[in-house]
Amino acid sequence: MPLRLPPLPALRFFEAAGRHQSFKLAAAELNVTPSAVSHGIVGLEQALGVELFVREPRGISLTATGADYLSYVSEAFSLIAIGTQRLPNHRADRPIALSCAPTFASRWLLPRLASFRARWPKVNVSVDTSHRQVGFPVDGFDFAIRLSRSPVAGTAWTRLFGERFVPVCSPAYLHCLRDEHGNLEVNRATLIHVNAASEDWQAWLDASGADGFDLSGGLRVDTIQLAFEAAAMGLGIALGRRPLVDGELASGTLVEACSPTIDSAGAYWLVSAESTESAQRRPELLDFKRWLVSEAGQFDPLAEVNADDPRATHASA
Missing domain, CATH: 3.40.190.10 (Periplasmic binding protein-like II)
Structure with missing residues (x-):
């Protein structure tokens, strides 16, 4: 008697949603709507007679049963992918x-x-x-x-x-931070924060021992790229990440605002x-x-x- 398998499209929805812990991200990956993923997984749960996800207002999480089942489903898809790669006519010259x-x-x-x-x-x-x-x-x-x-x-x-962290800003902005005697008053600067960064200004302050900086204010952006661009426009001091910022430092678009340079974790x-x-x-x-x-x-x-x-x-x- 042939094995009875759950619907394969629903399994693909489940594997992606379980890996991302999100119906929305799974839908984006598979080029379908979040509703399609949600309905597909509901149908899978009904077919299996088990609950695979805990649904809460803030998101979803795998149940213990769902986490165990995901390991088998992920391995099955991996085996299919490996088998496909080993086919004699599978393109060996793909990018x-x-x-x-x-x-x-x-x-x-x-x-x-x-x-x-x-x-x-x-x-x-x-x-x-x-x-x-x-x-x-x-x-x-x-x-x-x-x-x-x-x-x-x-x-x-x-x-x-x-990575190595070093505060950077435009030459003009650095000039504006000097008082009438030419002394640098870095504590007056606007700090540019990267919301998505796992390490940012707090990591630099902890390692450098610098004080007097206000981390509660400043400009906040989503990406490191935007932080560098904002600094080049004179909007404040960004935390430069070397070697990613080396091009601007070499060209003079950005300069080191203060020391020290510290190693990232x-x-x-x-x-x-x-x-x-x-x-x-x-x-x-x-x-x-x-x-x-x-x-x-x-x-x-x-x-x-x-x-x-x-x-x-x-x-x-």
């Missing part, structure tokens, strides 16, 4: 798919991709900067670049480089699936990884030298 934050992509990655293309002109790269979690290999990505304090178990993590990591089978079938993946780690090594002596050494890249946490 290298990379997920990363938009500021990192525009300020660090894209300016360097020309050197990669010069060495491997027939290898195409697809860069996705949408703010969403990536599941390997279900979502079809080969790599992701993430800012994190430490690796996460279940995937392979290779350190690229750490986080670093940029190259993330991929733990399996090395894809790299064996697609050697360009290993070429890309080696190239990226080599580029990163110019900014961080702690970056992994042996990008193809599995002992150095697999997370143990």
